Amino acid sequence: MKTLIIALVVAWLLLSLIGAIVEGLLWLLFIGLVLLLVTGAYGWFKLRGRPRA
Numbered sequence: 001m002k003t004l005i006i007a008l009v010v011a012w013l014l015l016s017l018i019g020a021i022v023e024g025l026l027w028l029l030f031i032g033l034v035l036l037l038v039t040g041a042y043g044w045f046k047l048r049g050r051p052r053a
Contacts, residue, residue, distance in 0.1 A: 005043035012036035 019029030
């Protein structure tokens with residue numbers, strides 16, 4: 001589960017960078033940032049409630 005969240009965060013960061021670099025794809029920056037925030041919040045709540053083994 002932790003690996004999936006990290007992979008998604010990296011993917012969203014890459015989408016955001018591509019959107020920021022290519023001016024015509026500025027909408028990709030916003031989509032990437034929104035998805036990054038949603039994935040981070042999901043991972044925070046999902047992994048925070050789990051007791052450490």
